[in-house]
Amino acid sequence: MWFSDILDRHCRQRGHAPAVVEGERGLTWLELRGAAHSVAARLSERGVRHGDRVAVYSRNRLEVVVSYFALAHLGAPFVPVNHAMSPAEFADAAERMDIRHVMGERRPVERLGPAEERTTVFDSVEFQETLVAGQAPPPSTAALEDPLAVLLTSGTTGRPKGVLQTAGALRQMTLSWLAQARADDTVRLLNLNSLAHGGVTVTFHYLAAGATLHLMREFQPRAVLRQITEQGVTHVWMVPQMLRFLMMAVGENARVPNRLREIMLGAAPIDQELLRGAREAFGCGFRNIYGMTEAGGTFCTWLSDSSLEETASVPLESSGRAVPGVRVEIHDEENRPLPDGEVGEVCVLAPGRMSHYVGDAAETGRTLVDGWVRTGDLGWMDGNGYVHLKDRKKDVIKRGGQNVFPAEVENAVAGFDGVADAAVIGVPDEVWGEVPLVFVVVREGAAFSPDALLTFLHGRLASYKLPREVRTVSGIPRNAAGKILRRVLAEQCGGAR
Template sequence: MWLSEILDRHCQQRGDAPAVVEGDRSLTWLELRGAAHSIAAYLSEHGVRHGDRVAVYSRNRLEVIASYFALAHLGAPFVPVNHAMSPTEFADAAERMEIRHVMGEQRPVEKLGLAEDRTTVFDSEEFQKLLVAGRTPPPLAATMDDPLAVLLTSGTTGAPKGVLQTSGALRQMTLSWLAQARVDDSVRLLNLNSLSHGSITATLHYVAAGATLHVMREFQPRAVLRQITERGITHIWMVPQMLRFVMMAVGKDTKVPNTLREIMFGASPMSPELLRDARHAFGCGFRNIYGMTEAGGTFCTWLSDASTEKDGSIPLESSGRSVPGIRVEIHDEQNRPLPVGEIGEVCVLAAGRMSHYVGNAAETSRTIIDDWVRTGDLGWMDASGYIHLKDRKKDVIKRGGQNVFPAEIENAIAGFDGVADAAVIGVPDDVWGEVPLAFVVVEEGATFSSDALLVFLHGRLSSYKLPKEARTVSEIPRNPAGKILRRVLAEQVGPAL
């Protein structure tokens, strides 16, 4: 219902303005509503009913957005799936999420081997005609209390869980974000993050305000730069690793002509060096986004621009402070709030939080306690309300009774010349129980010495935080949200160490 209201408002007020742009293709608000209505009519005729969960299995493209609006009209919760998910992984998720129908691109959908009546392929001639068919949809079936989507978590520690979010919850989170970010219909947002996980909620915040959404099927740094310079992009959202690749394409000490107001980033910290170089290249504001799918999306942020840079009023190493309408505290194991400066678990109280994990009541009860979402992130709050993260609770390395936070070591490694990316995990040790092991991706053409890195870290980290070893690898495994897959690194190490 919330998405239908969004479309109706924009069609009423600015129907001929661009809503979604993908390369040379685009849909105005009137065209987007027409496409969504036609898709809803088609899906209804093919057996999709109110309450049926429908997977959308695709790269970022305008058909994805149109399909989300169509499914919302039917009251059929959409389940975004990353196009890189293997058929085996998809089969497991589909069974647990009780998927009734699959929409998406031809290649990933065909690999599933499903019956034809259970699939809808974007690339088919029949579907492409739907985008301009102008068909009348069935009556609006959704309410604010109905499930809108089942969003798969990032799965950094195991199989992804399904987060159920209602239309009403999304509306609450949208209003909170718009009060914070002051978004209007002059915004042109280039979202480089996948529309297949929790980032879709933040994307829909901007769509609700009338922003034009730009999407790309593939992340290509030079193509991103062309979009920025040629399409009048005002806001761009990516993970820091993407920005690092873009900066490699920009070149050292180069300034890029642009209309950017904000570069938004999240999922992992941005090094001071990368922030400095990107600020020089683009000259815009930078916004840190800290959120969690279970908490309803973004709940903390900071915006650093020319004015705040001069007075140093924002601690850039922090993850920001809470947005309007959302309460964030640091709690102990008994869910009691901790004083300023003490390390505990980041907990969130938000009207837009998830209802529950699909088919996982035990995990739901561990995550939501007295309406507070326990994020699993460890950190502390300063006197001004800024959250300073230490690490994921599950990732903390226990070395001889001392807590070692991988993110702290990774941030230190990032300051060493020649390092393009880094990750740290804990590995067994006969003496200390567990010790840090570092993995490093070396910049192309750079000279790198593991011994030199360890010497560099000696002056920056306490002795018990120093990695036992630094291994070079071709890449750090990350999920679509840009988060490090430490379990994959642990599997690569195996029992040999």
């Protein structure tokens, strides 16, 4: 099976090279394969069988990567779970996804209270001994058409859905990405995004290329900067809000010594002022990644690198254009393609798309139409194939018949001095139906005035896009992928959406 092929190939070609690094701990490719085989043997002894869905409930740590490879060997689909998920949320997801076994860190696993024989705890002496036991696994019966993983969607508008992806689908998306990004075994990838999110597919792409994967259990900006400076990191994978915190730690006009080739950003639009500052601080290329779990992962990208002449004309406000092997179009409500420049729904035809949502045939039918994945994102395509997003279809604010896209307002707000973070939702209005409401996190020590912000927005936004009110908050609720949880903000407003 494909995951086993990855391990076998790199063990033969560069077995003693580092595969996964976490702090002072690390595994070479030979050690990673040995650990995965031993864990597969142990799970088999504990009754995990081909087809059993197994939750992996943990922060980012090397045991998570070992577990994914072990489960893939057994043909037992892994179900990555955000370590912050509450026991009640987990119980709901576990029932809907038919979870048979739980692996993870002691504290979150023990909060669940499952039977001991149905759990495997990373922190236990037994598991740590298993990692180096050198046990032979049972023969693998996994095939490319078998389910590899059930990836939970972000759940920004409700309960997360389970996206079933096969090993063959992920292999196709990996080949597309590697043809685009030209990654190889010289890459040292610092992965700051959660291994429990659908964006983990990006991590798999680089592991398939033989990259060394660096992990951190917690995002701490100064520790991240030390990793970049001291560990020879060549690529970083994170969300824009992490970059914003990183730049606050860097400070104004500072330069960070590094060997970076690319900083990869996904899950949210990149603020252009932030991008300019980061380019000055790190002096490397920046890559935008636009993807969706249901579409199999990344399907659009752009790379901005001053050392590459062909990137000079890249429209940085766009989400990029399709990677090789994937087709992206803008469709109307009847799934018909629209001409360049017209706003519609971004639709994706990809060989690596999901098979279906687990236990939800109706939602599967709404998302997969004639083979196309309807993303729920509104946008338009320019004459060079670049996709320009407007907003999530469900998030559009309808003010007196005019569409207001929250992301557009948020980008304008982000340009005001003193704003560290911002989010926009629609609130009911007797006259207009809905109007925008802005939530702002003020940068520490900054002088901030809501009235001054509203004045700043006049002339930068059309009158119908102007927010009715600005509220300051201590933080913007986001999921593990960095996406704004607008429903949480809406609940704080007493039912506004």
